Amino acid sequence: MKYISTRGNAPELEFEDVLLTGLASDGGLYVPKELPHYSLDEIRSWRDLPYAELAFKVIKPFVGGAIEDSALQSMINDTYAGFAHNAVAPLAQIDNNEYVLELFQGPTLAFKDFALQLLGRLLDHVLTKRNERGVIIGATSGDTGSAAIEGCKHSDRLDIFIMYPHNRVSEVQRRQMTTIKGDNVYNLAVEGNFDDCQGMLKACFADQSFLKGERRLIAVNSINWARIMAQVVYYFYASLNLGGPDRDMAFSVPTGNFGDIFAGYLAHKMGLPVKQLIVATNKNDILHRAISQNKYEKHPLAQTLSPSMDIVVSSNFERLLFDVYGRDGAALSQLMQKMNTETVEFDAQGMAAVRQLFDSYSVDDDVTCETIKQLYGETGYLLDPHTAIGVKAARECRRDAKTPMITLGTAHPVKFTQAIEKAGLEAPKLPHHLQDLFEREERFTVMQNDLDELKSFVAKTIFA
Ligand SMILES: Cc1ncc(COP(=O)(O)O)c(C=O)c1O
Numbered sequence: 001m002k003y004i005s006t007r008g009n010a011p012e013l014e015f016e017d018v019l020l021t022g023l024a025s026d027g028g029l030y031v032p033k034e035l036p037h038y039s040l041d042e043i044r045s046w047r048d049l050p051y052a053e054l055a056f057k058v059i060k061p062f063v064g065g066a067i068e069d070s071a072l073q074s075m076i077n078d079t080y081a082g083f084a085h086n087a088v089a090p091l092a093q094i095d096n097n098e099y100v101l102e103l104f105q106g107p108t109l110a111f112k113d114f115a116l117q118l119l120g121r122l123l124d125h126v127l128t129k130r131n132e133r134g135v136i137i138g139a140t141s142g143d144t145g146s147a148a149i150e151g152c153k154h155s156d157r158l159d160i161f162i163m164y165p166h167n168r169v170s171e172v173q174r175r176q177m178t179t180i181k182g183d184n185v186y187n188l189a190v191e192g193n194f195d196d197c198q199g200m201l202k203a204c205f206a207d208q209s210f211l212k213g214e215r216r217l218i219a220v221n222s223i224n225w226a227r228i229m230a231q232v233v234y235y236f237y238a239s240l241n242l243g244g245p246d247r248d249m250a251f252s253v254p255t256g257n258f259g260d261i262f263a264g265y266l267a268h269k270m271g272l273p274v275k276q277l278i279v280a281t282n283k284n285d286i287l288h289r290a291i292s293q294n295k296y297e298k299h300p301l302a303q304t305l306s307p308s309m310d311i312v313v314s315s316n317f318e319r320l321l322f323d324v325y326g327r328d329g330a331a332l333s334q335l336m337q338k339m340n341t342e343t344v345e346f347d348a349q350g351m352a353a354v355r356q357l358f359d360s361y362s363v364d365d366d367v368t369c370e371t372i373k374q375l376y377g378e379t380g381y382l383l384d385p386h387t388a389i390g391v392k393a394a395r396e397c398r399r400d401a402k403t404p405m406i407t408l409g410t411a412h413p414v415k416f417t418q419a420i421e422k423a424g425l426e427a428p429k430l431p432h433h434l435q436d437l438f439e440r441e442e443r444f445t446v447m448q449n450d451l452d453e454l455k456s457f458v459a460k461t462i463f464a
């Protein structure tokens with residue numbers, strides 16, 4: 001499998017090199033040159049597979065021959081054996097034909113575990129084979145950070161630096177990152193927001209001279225293709241468990257960096273019958289406005305009760321726009337420059353095609369809390385605020401009642417007790433493995449929103 005950059009001016013890479021990078025050298029994101037496509041018969045034949053076996057089927061073509069089958073299958077098996085539920089991604093029914101796909105059964109209680117617990121293993125495997133060391137710099141609004149640290153903390157091939165917006169993640173999220181003991185783990189509390197952190201991360205890829213050519217810079221955010229690849233699997237899994245591929249499915253996806261919903265779009269392009277994908281946003285609704293009004297206009301980032309989705313510059317939207325612009329890297333490159341500084345209207349025909357599959361909806365904090373309360377009252381099922389935004393959007397945007405509607409349950413409610421309490425409900429208890437989280441010692445460094453400070457911190461640490 002070959003990978004190309006969305007901006008059309010970077011070398012084509014094979015899987016291993018895509019895994020060991022982040023942004024392409026032209027500033028774009030890597031995507032497969034050609035996607036695998038499956039017939040309904042092939043997809044149907046996967047119906048009874050356990051999650052890890054299905055994951056192997058879906059992931060293998062993206063890896064190509066880069067990793068032997070037995071090693072790949074065993075990394076996948078080990079990854080999902082660490083999840084709390086035997087089904088790995090169980091479906092909870094919340095109404096007639098309406099479901100939550102629980103993607104929070106992994107060790108850090110958010111959907112990020114699906115890709116990041118595997119990514120840590122893949123990175124370690126490939127770096128060991130090449131006898132190389134890598135530096136991870138990651139940006140998180142709360143969940144990617146802890147999942148990446150959990151996935152990479154055992155690797156002596158990696159140093160991992162995670163930037164998060166100081167005082168803008170939940171207390172559980174922060175403690176999940178800052179209490180991990182590991183000589184290779186550094187938490188950086190940046191005086192800024194998630195966009196600032198992600199902006200610095202991208203700037204590090206653009207100029208890597210601070211690593212003196214001695215270390216490889218690797219991304220754990222969804223700009224890394226391997227993240228998206230692993231997230232495609234659960235769309236197939238959910239559908240197959242509800243009668244797919246012999247019926248259409250609709251998915252509502254709490255959205256920030258557009259990685260998770262982009263994985264759903266890929267599943268559809270790979271042959272899975274998907275009737276509707278709903279982009280569910282909080283008050284940071286740039287994607288909702290872009291899709292519903294064809295107007296891409298940045299508003300200042302708002303702090304909400306769903307902090308993981310407090311994102312304005314949504315990286316993976318570029319991967320969708322690449323298709324909207326007929327995979328023309330030069331045209332997209334110009335467009336992306338324009339989107340940094342101007343309000344942009346996208347190609348009308350391309351956006352009309354997008355709207356055949358995508359709908360969007362924005363939910364504010366009050367309605368998020370009302371949704372948590374209402375669903376708990378109806379069913380006794382407790383939603384986290386991000387998933388609540390998905391459920392609300394699903395109910396508002398549903399096109400028909402016959403198609404099963406699956407909201408991606410992106411996090412466990414215990415991570416976001418502020419919203420649960422604001423909804424007038426009692427916060428759940430931490431699971432057993434995190435029971436002493438509030439007694440553990442924290443380690444983090446507060447840092448200005450300053451690229452030079454970040455680069456010199458990283459360089460000083462790894463070359464000490
Ligand atoms: C709990 C939760 N829900 C939803 C999202 C949004 O996912 P994406 O960034 O892939 O759009 C995130 C983070 O990105 C998250 O942590």
Ligand SMILES: N[C@@H](CCOP(=O)(O)O)C(=O)O
Pocket residue numbers: 139140141142143144145220221222223256257259308309
């Ligand atoms: N919500 C994320 C933000 C980063 O998104 P990613 O999927 O690109 O890693 C977080 O919780 O960190």
